[in-house]
């Protein structure tokens with residue numbers, strides 16, 4: 001239950017539509033060509049080089065636009081995955097863009113881990129593009145990748161920080177807040193490990209969370225931090241510091257773990273290995289924290305050697321006097337759907353709200369059979385407007401909305417999730433990776 005959603009004012013070019021040039025007299029595409037492609041790409045992607053032959057891609061100013069737009073990639077794995085170099089459908093084109101896959105260095109783990117045949121991150125052998133250059137290109141694709149007009153703010157290019165590779169290492173202690181460390185555990189070949197562990201530490205009692213950081217060893221599926229509802233019966237409160245697996249050796253749910261899960265209140269979570277997330281200024285997540293927190297790591301190991309899981313979590317907390325608005329968790333989902341074997345099924349779920357929500361984060365959660373997860377605004381004048389889409393169940397994009405997406409009273413969200421059940425048995429909602437899920441998570445505040 002719950003809801004959330006967000007808008008994409010951040011991504012909408014509407015407010016600057018009439019502007020056709022920036023102060024330097026250049027439109028967005030021209031800036032991409034001159035300040036990014038001509039600087040970092042055209043040495044290789046130019047007529048006559050072996051690189052141009054290997055990639056079948058020329059990025060010099062005379063042809064770059066037509067070489068990229070609505071063009072099928074040269075790379076076979078990318079073709080098989082249904083990607084195009086750059087489409088013009090906006091947000092949905094972003095996650096089908098092979099150009100975006102090839103340059104999006106912060107997603108590098110995913111790129112090499114999940115797409116071994118996609119070749120190298122570009123620019124090949126050189127420093128990654130800066131975060132500003134990536135964001136500029138991202139906004140251009142989200143705006144439909146036009147060859148004229150200003151659809152991204154060129155001041156973004158002043159962010160010259162570059163993503164750097166990272167190893168797994170402990171996080172520095174937070175200045176104000178608490179660090180949790182889930183100690184190393186083994187994940188046997190061709191298996192998965194998911195458990196809960198409760199801590200109370202010295203944080204029992206209300207906390208206001210302004211920021212959180214995560215660092216996980218590779219092959220993680222997710223980490224979630226839950227609180228417990230105030231009404232949790234004492235008899236079901238798990239002991240502290242004890243690892244409670246979700247399944248026994250036969251793969252069956254362990255009842256006591258299962259019962260404690262009924263009282264969980266979602267706190268924070270991610271499917272990214274490394275995360276440093278700050279709430280908007282003055283906004284904090286409230287957690288009553290009467291019974292401490294329950295930590296939930298989940299690892300898959302599809303390889304034939306044992307791997308090690310390990311997690312560090314920093315929860316940064318602020319004094320209530322610094323909090324102007326309380327953030328709430330949006331959680332909308334359906335757990336009664338049914339996916340017949342051998343069929344493609346689309347599940348639609350709507351939820352409406354009777355107050356104004358300011359949604360500043362959205363992300364979807366599903367498992368392996370999910371091929372597409374779209375979120376639309378439901379009700380009101382914007383009914384049917386696409387605000388989020390994911391084609392990647394393992395790394396669904398986490399959409400941050402600044403300014404927030406405003407959902408007016410009577411409006412809500414429509415979740416449209418498509419599943420391809422290629423298995424030879426029917427599948428329904430459940431907690432195993434072979435079960436399915438359909439959840440929209442987000443964060444919002446109200447007036």
Ligand code: HEC
Nearest residue numbers: 040041044051054055073074075099102119120122123124
């Ligand atoms: C040092 C040479 C070099 C540089 C610099 C370089 N590339 Fe590439 N690029 C290649 C080679 C070689 C391939 C083919 C192999 C591969 O995909 O890894 C390629 C492939 C690509 C592809 C995939 C084409 C397809 O359809 O399969 C894209 C997209 C791409 N490059 C974009 C860029 C962009 C954008 C830049 C600049 C930010 C860039 N490249 C810089 C050498 C280079």
